[in-house]
Amino acid sequence: MSEPSPTTHHRLKLSVAAGVTLLVVAFGAVVGLYVSRREPLSALLPSFSQIKTPHYLFSVNGPKRPLGIAVNSSGDRLYVTQSDGDRTVLAFDRLGNQVAVLKPPAKTGDMHVPVYVAVNPVTQDVYVSDRMAASIYIYSSSGTYRQTFAPQGNLGVDWSPMGLAFDSHGNLYVTNVAGTAPDQSGPHQRVFEFAPDGKLTRTLGEGSKLNFPNGIAVDSSGNVYVSDSNNSRLLVFTPNGSIAGSISGGQGDSNLALPRGVALDNSGRLYVVDITANMVKMYHSLNGSLVLAYTGSFGSQGSDDGAFEFPNGIAVDTHARIYVADRDNNRVQVWSY
């Protein structure tokens, strides 16, 4: 067998050197990406053809009985309401480091409990509902109090805001849980839509006998998803106000018991937190309709990683991360695909 010529030998050495260089560069890129994101390199959201269940990543410990949760458009700020302790809203970065505390205005005094929170996608302002103070407080993205939201128009009932959501144009949707009608005829609870200037533009659910509607989300077509908590159901309102979809209560896997937080991801997948089932249930629409098909759930009762004790709020960012306010475990759980 003849030995390789000097030219061939040289080519071989060059090839090996190039391969090693490529490996080093690739390894450096992976390490760099990992260090910058400090999380498993999750894939983008799975398509609906992939029936995939999220997995637990880590928890942000510390919030006192967290209820509501929201994440900004870029996914680098997380806002969590605390219903215990000093009852403020905490802001965290993507790694779970606390970066700000959002306090109510001084005149609020001690009578306040922040419940739900949402981020205006147009201004990045943070809106916090406080049923006890009958207010929605508006903060800058860095946590500075700006003003109290003043709804304009005839609401028809007392102002008692709970769930918050925005559409892509910055219109604000609020679930209102005012107790009873002036004539004591029963619950008069409904959903309001406000234009960015605060004007009431639409009322949903007037004939639906909503009973403590909590979570709310709006999809890109303007359909509004509302957890009608004490009726153990979720309703989907179309832009014209009719009900085109629902998830009913009951004991089946796909049924709801006491639904609270609601979120939609970029793929249109719907997440509903069932507080007394201690899990998050997932659904997606069938063939473009608003008929919702159950695709699975995650979570169980307990205090271990991935287990919940009365979870309430939920938020999904654009990087396939799912945040759940794990109320009685005093933490926020982070899940991903």
Added chain:
Amino acid sequence: MRRVPLWVVAPVVALAAGALMASPVSADGGPHRYTATPSATTDGCASCHRLHTAQGSHLLKDIEPMLCLSCHGQDAEGANNDVEDGIGYISYGNPSGKYDPHRTGNGGTYGTTGKGGTYVAGAPIGALRSGGFSYALIGSALATGQQATPDLQESLNTGNIPVLPLPTATGDLNTSMLVPVTSSHAVGGTDTTAWGNGTSGYGSTIQLRCSSCHDPHGNGNYRILRPIPVQSGASTGVTIADETTDSGFSKAYITTNYWDIQPYELKMTSATTWTYQKPVAAQSFIPNISAWCTTCHTRFMAASGSGEVSTGDATYTYLHKSDGTTQGSANCIQCHVAHGSNASMGTGTQSSQVTLPDGTAGDSYLLRIDQRGICEMCHKR
């Protein structure tokens, strides 16, 4: 194949159908009431129960009190009464139906006409008559021990209602309103003493939970109270009719109704004005409330004159009258709250030294007023 006789099949089918059809559903604003007509749907059941995966007794999905607090907790996400903070959410019944900026935040003045004054908070909330388990809003300092204002009762009678100081405008948070309780019924399921329960000793050891006193399915009683509280040992139940609300009035759970058993009610007279007025009818829970409380605290029931006649009981030998069944007469809730009180005993030389019946350090004993101001409410000297 042998046929199963009809007399066997019929009862089985009937039982199965009954089990499916006789399911309660949500009604009256919550899961606590059965509807009059049986329904095949089971939404209401599934809110709280699981048949094979229950984590709490009575097939509850989770244990008390956390399950109850998922609606009635300090976030009040599913109810109008927050029993942790001792807060009730009320409806003003605003005739205009318009948003009113005076209601936002706290300390807003909401009208000046009639008998109205400054509402304790701008938001539609008030103090629960029962207090709270963690915090309470009782105006316990309105009659401070020996310095009780002689005219205070008179002021109530005239409708000039005193209120708690408003929050100050300084600082980001003000803690002067939600006051931690100094005593409460222990509903966590741990061992606690039902003072005066039984026939001897200080009282029985029981484990108290929300459902020990309340029937979550509803029973028509005032506050869905169980006629016979769990572990009370009572053999005869006490029924307490639910209170009524006069037409056009909302229940106003202001702080002062803690020690005025017949609460004032709030009536909107316009979009910006309101007035307080006592309800025409006497509160329906008063006649039987002492009988109900003493299903557990058995040996505390006492007629007039019991302070002078020995009961023969080694601990509870002489007793203050507690069997009042009419408006203003001495009964349990004339002096005590049911859930928890923020009354302070700490500054009273004598009051702070009162011990529990077994001699251990005491607390505020669910009293409504600081120190022993409650004595002055009737014995003004």
